[in-house]
Amino acid sequence: NAGVTQTPKFHILKTGQSMTLQCAQDMNHGYMSWYRQDPGMGLRLIYYSAAAGTTDKEVPNGYNVSRLNTEDFPLRLVSAAPSQTSVYLCASPRRGSGIQPQHFGDGTRLSIL
Amino acid sequence: EDKVVQSPLSLVVHEGDTVTLNCSYEVTNFRSLLWYKQEKKAPTFLFMLTSSGIEKKSGRLSSILDKKELFSILNITATQTGDSAIYLCAEQGAQKLVFGQGTRLTINP
Numbered sequence: 562n563a564g565v566t567q568t569p570k571f572h573i574l575k576t577g578q579s580m581t582l583q584c585a586q587d588m589n590h591g592y593m594s595w596y597r598q599d600p601g602m603g604l605r606l607i608y609y610s611a612a613a614g615t616t617d618k619e620v621p622n623g624y625n626v627s628r629l630n631t632e633d634f635p636l637r638l639v640s641a642a643p644s645q646t647s648v649y650l651c652a653s654p655r656r657g658s659g660i661q662p663q664h665f666g667d668g669t670r671l672s673i674l
Numbered sequence: 675e676d677k678v679v680q681s682p683l684s685l686v687v688h689e690g691d692t693v694t695l696n697c698s699y700e701v702t703n704f705r706s707l708l709w710y711k712q713e714k715k716a717p718t719f720l721f722m723l724t725s726s727g728i729e730k731k732s733g734r735l736s737s738i739l740d741k742k743e744l745f746s747i748l749n750i751t752a753t754q755t756g757d758s759a760i761y762l763c764a765e766q767g768a769q770k771l772v773f774g775q776g777t778r779l780t781i782n783p
Contacts, residue, residue, distance in 0.1 A: 604762070606771065606772075665718075
């Protein structure tokens with residue numbers, strides 16, 4: 562039971578390039594979300610999905626997601642900009658009764674030059 | 675807009691000291707208040723509080739929620755160097771987590 566798995570761990574992009582960050586969970590929960598973490602600013606929600614086939618955006622532009630199945634929630638940077646340099650964290654709760662806390666993957670550290 | 679504020683932002687103490695970290699929140703549709711510890715990688719879950727006044731405890735760490743005054747505290751007694759980390763507080767509403775800025779705790783030997 563791996564929980565939440567993110568790949569890659571590190572990546573460097575040039576401005577204007579596109580890239581997909583992968584997130585997979587084996588906890589069989591409908592809810593998944595993406596956050597970015599920047600120094601001194603805590604974690605900020607980018608996108609979330611309540612179930613396969615649905616997604617909701619929190620921040621404008623620059624990112625796309627898809628949720629074709631319960632396990633995977635990839636995040637795509639359409640045309641990378643230096644302002645998107647950050648650590649990206651994917652989260653999902655474990656399946657269970659009542660309110661469940663969210664658990665995080667190890668993150669992807671992304672640098673855009 | 676939902677908001678979570680942590681204090682202090684940074685704290686340096688000596689091993690063996692007791693520390694109290696603070697978290698206040700202003701949110702709609704409150705469901706739970708969570709504490710996480712973050713060292714080098716992912717935040718790891720510590721506590722989830724849903725009812726006011728109930729203390730959650732795990733070893734030297736404990737936390738309590740005051741839903742009337744809209745705050746929570748995380749207490750660490752007999753601190754050790756391994757407690758050095760960023761401690762994150764988050765409110766879990768209907769659809770998302772709203773995080774505070776975090777408290778960077780450093781324990782000196």
